[in-house]
Amino acid sequence: MDTLFAALADPTRRGVVERLTRGEAPIKELAAPHDMALPSFMKHIDRLEDAGLVTTRKVGRQRIVALTPDAFAPAETWLERQKRAWEERLDRLEDLAVRLEADSTDDA
């Protein structure tokens, strides 16, 4: 989870992910839009792979990078759970407020 969110906390890496939703590609092609030396770029790919967001395979002298199926699932699940917990609490608070309001008008 740490590595997943950390992998997404960098614009270069998010850019690579966005590119990969349109299909796999070799490293050279992925690197092209990012003004940086190849070894530096490679580290980002490594980090994406460590996070499980991406898989790579060697074809000839090229390394092809592809998005992992359900790559985002753990992150989405966690976020969804938090949002739900938060909204349920707001609902309970609202419910409580409504009931208190009803009580006060009963008194009148």
Next chain:
Amino acid sequence: MDTLFAALADPTRRGVVERLTRGEAPIKELAAPHDMALPSFMKHIDRLEDAGLVTTRKVGRQRIVALTPDAFAPAETWLERQKRAWEERLDRLEDLAVRLEADSTDDA
């Protein structure tokens, strides 16, 4: 976006967020379950605040921390967009495969 994902890339901070979905709390109380010196813990709160995940206000000598409404929205939106792009591409590929298959059986 960078700071948002980075803020979530740490178990202490995710723990704080999870706790806050059940309601706001002062720093001391939030810090209690995390075995670490207060100043160290404070830095995590600062990082959550910088990411816009959390707001704080001073009440007497306490600092109350609360989850920001729609705190996760940007992260969720980005993830959702990627997932959608990815799935649309898979659909197109499947569609293409089905059509190719149909063509080949037509030939037979």
Next chain:
DNA sequence: CATTTGGTTAGCCATATAGCTTAGTATATC
């Protein structure tokens, strides 16, 4: 077989991160 091309390895540098301690400051509480 010489030369590109696409990665890869190794190692360096600057900054950021996550932790610490020690020493304040401001608000309660006795």
Next chain:
DNA sequence: GATATACTAAGCTATATGGCTAACCAAATG
């Protein structure tokens, strides 16, 4: 007014991160 409480500020350390260059390896290509 003295003391305790809840931060807050300053400054230190170790490791991680994001970038670089230089040199190397292996698979094309001429």
